[in-house]
Amino acid sequence: MSPQATGSTTGTELLVAATLRLKSVGVENPSGDARILLAFALGVDRSRLTLILPDEVLPEQAEVYGRAIEARAARQPVAQIIGHRAFYGRDFIVTGDVLDPRPDTELLIEAALAAPFDHVLDLGTGSGCILLTLLKETEGTWGVGTDLSHEALDVARTNRAHLDLDGPAVLRHGSWYDALDQDDGLNRFDLIVSNPPYISQDEMAQLDPEVVNWEPHMALSPGGDGLDAYREITAQALAHLSERGRLVVEIGKDQGAAVSALFLAAGLNGVEVLKDLNGHDRVVVGRAAQPAS
Incomplete structure (x- = not known):
């Protein structure tokens, strides 16, 4: 039947x-x-x-x-069919213009919440699930989310309104830090987070149809070795972090060593690689200053 x-x-x-x-x-x-x-x-x-x-x-x-x-x-993802995905206890609108929020990314949330912050920058915000979750989980904080995709920002705006965060969450169009307005003071942060495109060109062909055929390639892969986004993010991190600010990024399972090296080369301190529940490298954390002993 x-x-x-x-x-x-x-x-x-x-x-x-x-x-x-x-x-x-x-x-x-x-x-x-x-x-x-x-x-x-x-x-x-x-x-x-x-x-x-x-x-x-x-x-x-x-x-x-x-x-x-x-x-x-x-092979359209379930979240796109029903229009939403649960992430860190909240529902987020999902379309084909943004990545489907994944459980692995909740480790980034936990790492970001491990120390207090007042101002957060989310580079490549997509649906806004990271930025908006961090703002909902903390009181009196505000943040900026940037994205190169107008369509993704439209989804983020919808999620922002749904979570009643129109005041604390600012959304900007542009590539990484270029989206920041240097004249309005929103350019230094206690916390910078990102789940950037990190899949290498060779790995793209191995992805499930749900991913490669239905999710935005710009948010999945920068091409080449998959590290270009980390090169850009780390290179300017210290210029946009407060004195004791932190940079927290999600990575692919085989990228811990390479991304850690980029953190160190950029002058970040106290670099740590956190593993997900499957034992894979998943998040890298670095600090603008050495952590207190």
Whole structure:
């Protein structure tokens, strides 16, 4: 039975057919994705789905579900289909113009929150999930997010309004530090964070279809060895950090040594590489001054 079947169809029947459809095209978690998309099509919380699976589904709901399953079968990410992704306990709007927030990036949030700050700069803000999360997790802070993509900034503005952060969060268009206005005083920060494009040109061909076919390449890879963004970010970091400011960046799993070397070459101190739950290098932290002993 197709998930687009009409007539008297229960949620269970739709779910079984959808799971088989997704499994047939190699989706990694066909059952889980089918359940998320069914809850979306029915307009219910996922926690209630099991209770209502035996119920008949309206034809218009089945049609919505069928379209969602076919989009997933084409390997469109679930977050893009339903329009949002949970990140650090909050929902963020997601479109094809921004990266889908990933659980690994929550380690960057933890590292950033490990010391107090008043002013934060998020380079390549995308959906704004990093900047806005940091501002929601701290009181009395403000920050600037920069991005070269107008479309990404539109998504960030929507998320900013949704989280009631129009005052504390400033969004600027431009490349890295070039987006800062040197005349308005918003150019030195206690904390600079970034999840920049870091996938090498050779690695791009190895990415899952959900990533390479549906997410913005500008946010995934700078080309070459994948380190160009770190070269630019570190080179100007000390000029934009306060006396005891910190730079915190997400990295690829094999980039710990190379990015640490760039931090040190730029004059940053106390450089640390933090590992994610899988034991991979994931975040590099550096400081403008030596940490107190």
